[in-house]
Amino acid sequence: MNPLPELNTVIHAQGRLRVMVTLQALPPGDQLAFSRLREILEMTSGNLSVHVRKLEEAEYVRSVKTHERRSPITYFSLTTQGRHALEEYVQALQTMLSAGGPASATTERPPGGAL
């Protein structure tokens, strides 16, 4: 019998999982502003900043800082690595559910990530 897959801890936190899933909904090449992302996720700015920083450190999310009408604005998008990591996470979850698995199955190292 195959062992249960390990889950990526960077994505595993609920807040970061929601950030990743939301950014995954963007068509390739599109970017979402911090304020809109915060509004969709109904998170505080501080909370979202912390989650996004973690995801950037893992190279799952890319940010672009710019100015619009003289105001600073930051746009976010998923990296290719981030898309793959999320797909792998969902796949691992699916495997666990198929196996009727419980679980304490997280890994400290993000597969393919740089943490």
Next chain:
Amino acid sequence: MTAEDDGRPAEDALFDPAASRELIERQRDTAESELAPDWRLLYAVWGLALLIGYGCLYLQRTVLSGVPPAIAGVAMFLALLAALTVTTRHDIRLNRGLRGPSALAGARIGWAYVAGFAVVGVVAWSLYRGGAPEPLVWLAFAGLSLLVIGLVSMVSAAWEHERLRFGLGGWILAADALALVVGMPHAYLVLSLGGGGGFLAAAVLLTVRRAARARRP
């Protein structure tokens, strides 16, 4: 449920994979409703606009011939204005804080419609100025407008791999061709039921699909 760690290292605690999957699916639905065009709404408003607008024109030309033509014209104008207002508000809300190729492509498709309708107006005006009979001018105006809608729908849908919208564009062109064949005043009835009905049928189809997807375990 997955651990919410507010940025601190995640607890390696027991969690419920089913609840995690549910969270992902719920968030996908939220993201889709926020970041993807609501085609049900857009098809419904344009379907109603064409149904009511061309319906009024048809009734004025047939059973309600006592009503001044201007009244039916104003009804058509208001129906289209309402649909355009809903579409514009929807696009502004959708594109807030969003940038990239798809937002740019959406804006360009909008400009393609504007350019197409402007040319339709010029053609109709040229026909009128050249002494073409009034029914022919109105037939050209209605027929060319639907040609623009059908063609832009098909081309944009082909690019985005949207089968339903591609089929709807084809349906609109077929209704348009039929309207041109039957001529005035019945062309208005074809455009009302065929054109408007096509959009409304697409809206209903999407609603049914969405409900079926929501029921899926």
